[in-house]
Every structure is written in structure tokens, then in C-alpha cells.
Amino acid sequence: MKIGILISGRGSNMTAIIDAVLSGQIPDSEVVVVISDKTSAQGLEKAQLRDVETLVIEKNGRSRAEHDAEIAAELKKRNVELICLAGYMRLLSKEFVQAFPNRILNIHPSLLPSFKGLNAQEQAIEYGVKVSGCTVHFVDENLDHGAIIAQKTVEVFDDDNAETLSARILEHEHALYIESLAQIVEGRIEIQGRRVLAKKF
Numbered sequence: 001m002k003i004g005i006l007i008s009g010r011g012s013n014m015t016a017i018i019d020a021v022l023s024g025q026i027p028d029s030e031v032v033v034v035i036s037d038k039t040s041a042q043g044l045e046k047a048q049l050r051d052v053e054t055l056v057i058e059k060n061g062r063s064r065a066e067h068d069a070e071i072a073a074e075l076k077k078r079n080v081e082l083i084c085l086a087g088y089m090r091l092l093s094k095e096f097v098q099a100f101p102n103r104i105l106n107i108h109p110s111l112l113p114s115f116k117g118l119n120a121q122e123q124a125i126e127y128g129v130k131v132s133g134c135t136v137h138f139v140d141e142n143l144d145h146g147a148i149i150a151q152k153t154v155e156v157f158d159d160d161n162a163e164t165l166s167a168r169i170l171e172h173e174h175a176l177y178i179e180s181l182a183q184i185v186e187g188r189i190e191i192q193g194r195r196v197l198a199k200k201f
């Protein structure tokens, strides 16, 4: 399956996905392009080191729909079938989401629907939860809202701060994203409304 990855920053999930494709852990797939909305994204160099094509498509004062249309055109040009958001810090337009139905995935560092949006780990610490984690989900036009594919719980310790909790959640993010992608590529899941279920063979 042809995969495109959208990033805005560090790109550790992106790197984990590219490496899992290269090692065959995500089978029969190729990461054909990494697109960043920021020239400064550190992930760009990591993708280039792995011989993956990179593009920077900045918003430059355009509307969300115009910006997204350019990104969608580049993805379509390369026949991308699956889009992974990996620290992509923008909400996608309705038009973009509708152009790739059930084909856009995101990872979020909390157990959704708790702690949507920015700084989810800090929100979790401040709320005082004892357990948090990460969620891989399909993307719709609402923030951190689409159908949930997989979740992993991570314990919150008394001496955690946003940084230590983020680091511990991040280790699980990579494994969860890779496993979810393998499930999709191998056709092991089916979607029933908001529920993503293991296919019975």
C-alpha cells in the first residue's frame, strides 16, 4: 500500500513508520512521500536520510481548504492510499477528509475522548488521572474525534511531569501506530459506524 505521512515537527512516529515499512513489519507497503507544513520540521531530514521524498507545503496565508487542496493533489499524484498524520499540527478541511474516506489516520497522546487537542499529557497530569495512554484513530473533520482503531494505556506515576509522561507514552505510540498500520494493510479490521472491529475469518 502506498503511504503518505504528514508532519509538522520532530517526526519520531514518522521515522518509526518508515522503518517498520522498510523492515517489512508493515508488509507490502511503501512510504512514497512525507509532507510538512513547516520548513523547520526536524522530521524532513530523517525522511531524506531514509530516501523518502519530502515536500514542504506551507499555508502562506491561504485558507485551510486551499492549503489542503494542494496537499491532496500531491498525494493523489503519487497514488497515496493511506495517509498518516504524525505530529501534524493542523485540523484538516472537510474536503480533504472526504477525498480520502477512512484512509487518514492519526495518533494522539491520550486515551480519547479524554484530553483532546494540544498538550494532552499536561492536561492528563493536571486533571490528576492515574492512567493515560495513546490512541490511533481515523481522522474526520473534528479535532481528535474519528473512529478509534487502537488504544494503549500507560500508568501515570506520582512523580511524573508532562515531560516524563510524554516520553513514556511516546514509546508506546510507535508500537501502536505500526501495529494499527499492519492491521489495515493486511485487511484485518472492519469499520461498523464508529466501531473498528477485528475481522472474523
Ligand code: GRF
Binding pocket: 009, 010, 011, 012, 013, 014, 086, 087, 088, 107, 108, 109, 170, 173
Ligand atoms: C506525538 O506525541 C503524537 O501523539 C502527537 O504529536 C506528537 C508527535 O511527535 N500527535 P513526533 O513528531 O511523532 O515525534
